Amino acid sequence: MKEFVNKGIRLAAYVLKANKTFSVPGKAKILVVDGCRLEVLTPLFNGENYEVLYTRGEILNLNIVVILKAFINLAHGNSFFLSHAMAFLDIVKPSVVITFSDNNALFQQLDAKTNCESVKFITIQNGTRALSRDNPKGSKPVYHSNFFCFGNYEVDQYKSHGACVQTFYPCGSLLDSYYRSLSRMIxxxxxxxxxxxxxxxxxxxxxxxxxxxxxxxxxxxxxxxxxxxxxxxxxxxxxxxxxxxxxxxxxxxxxxxxxxxxxxxxxxxxxxxxxxxxxxxxxxxxxxxxxxxxxxxxxxxxxxxxxxxxxxxxxxxxxxxxxxxxxxxxxxxxxxxxxxxxxxxxxxxxxxxxxxxxVGYSEANPTHLLLQSVIADQIGNYRHN
CATH class of the missing domain: 3.40.50.2000 (Glycogen Phosphorylase B;)
Structure with missing residues (x-):
């Protein structure tokens, strides 16, 4: 009971502190989960329209349709934040769900919960992880359906830690790839x-x-x-x-x-x-x-x-x-x-x-171009640069 009350207090504090919007989310082929470093992701979209599900309290969508759908999900035993994310996804109806926060627990839960072949979840690694510290034994296992990671070191590390990763893409760092493409201009x-x-x-x-x-x-x-x-x-x-x-x-x-x-x-x-x-x-x-x-x-x-x-x-x-x-x-x-x-x-x-x-960077297929093509192929809107 005490834990339930504490969760309720934390949720109320989150809702009160967050900037709120009551507009219905628009339909978009791309849904970004966690708006942190959004500017890093948008060049990958080839101008395609996208929606953002903010997860750090920057903006909380309290549109009546979102809330009603969230309560339905909540009734099925999901947490409030996962229920809200599921409702948001159901309204936006994206083809690609993407994040640059590979350690975002909500994204991982949403990825694991969504069973739809027409939706591709893309997780892009943005930092070296200490899994034994951040995901100790007994905690929920790390889950990624498509993990674009730095290198084969992650493949070995995540497998040995018991993470559930459906497909690894050891392709290098996205920021490093941007830098390599711009380095001659700096x-x-x-x-x-x-x-x-x-x-x-x-x-x-x-x-x-x-x-x-x-x-x-x-x-x-x-x-x-x-x-x-x-x-x-x-x-x-x-x-x-x-x-x-x-x-x-x-x-x-x-x-x-x-x-x-x-x-x-x-x-x-x-x-x-x-x-x-x-x-x-x-x-x-x-x-x-x-x-x-x-x-x-x-x-x-x-x-x-x-x-x-x-x-x-x-x-x-x-x-x-x-x-x-x-x-x-x-x-x-x-x-x-x-x-x-x-x-x-x-x-x-x-x-x-x-x-x-x-760092599994490839000169023949740089990280940012690989991601661009994967996203474009998924939404059926590939355009050569």
Whole structure:
């Protein structure tokens, strides 16, 4: 009874806080579930009309038809949010249901619940997942009918974890694919020795679940500060947050406190894929646990992934000169100097197979073009670019 009351309170709070609309959803061939990073998905639609089911409280549709259908679904034992999503889908009648939030539980439930051959669910991976932490044994298994994932690493990882994935498409990262297609248009930046990728860990307290990761990242920064002073190397930080935001101001202050106020910190610009160009124009990219670091590795760039926490889930997925878990400044310096001195062709030869395993990008069929064609084929509206 107490759990039921708590769920009711959370639902009421969600409804009160959300921006509400009472318009009936329009019919569309494409339904996007979760409007986060919508701008990443729309180029895949070839101008096709789409509807969005927002799942984070941005907009809650309380149209009477949606609510009536939702109550019918609710009477069959579904949760309110799943019932609402099922009602929304029934009204929109899409041919494609797509998300860029591969860890969105509601999308997975809707995917598993919908049994209609005319509707294709497409899940696009947008980050490296720690399944043992986020989906521990006893929780609902991960479900994807069509999972467009980074690489064969996910195929092995998800299968061993017991996830239910009907079809894997290990095709690379969508954002990385966009960047590769635009990289010739992005201005050249001065070559830096080191690029440190921000993980945004300053936002978490030391006693939070991410406290140990924050301490590990700060140990890494201590080593970097000593390294650049002793070896006269240049450093640039690729920030997680965008310019002119409160978040990036706090982020830059955090790096100033640990690395010095003369540290170059570049805010992220998601439209221009700034972080990708920064990592491409550094001799070595350093981080703890980051999807961007993995994408950089997939492009054949030199990286050093340092996990100084006690949590193996943050280990880089493949061992090599690019991975270091043992603490100690001397080891860190020796490894970085070895990477700096290593011939780029020798590094690419050594890392080529592991990089392809982690990021299955194909020059012949880039991720974004593959997705465009899959969507167009499904809705019967394929147009050559």
């Amino acid at each position: 201005e050249e930046r001065a070559q830096m020795d080191l690029c440190l990728v921000s993980e945004g860990l300053h936002a978490f307290s030391y006693d939070s679940p991410y406290g140990q990761s924050r301490r590990a990242f700060e140990r890494l920064m201590d080593y970097i500060r000593i390294f650049i002073a002793r070896n006269k190397r240049s450093l640039l930080v690729a920030c997680r947050y965008s310019a002119n935001t409160r978040e990036v101001s706090a982020e830059i202050d955090y790096f100033y406190a640990h690395l010095g106020k003369d540290t170059m910190c570049t805010p992220n610009n998601s439209q221009r894929l700034t972080s990708y160009s920064l990592t491409d124009n550094a001799r070595v990219v350093v981080c703890g646990f980051s999807t961007l670091l993995r994408e950089t590795f997939g492009r054949g760039r030199k990286i050093l992934a340092c996990n100084y926490s006690d949590e193996t889930i943050y280990d880089f997925p493949v061992d090599g000169i690019w991975s270091l878990n043992e603490q100690g400044y001397t080891l860190f310096e020796e490894r970085l100097l070895a990477l700096f001195s290593m011939d780029p062709d020798s590094y690419r030869k050594l890392s080529s197979a592991p990089a392809s395993y982690l």
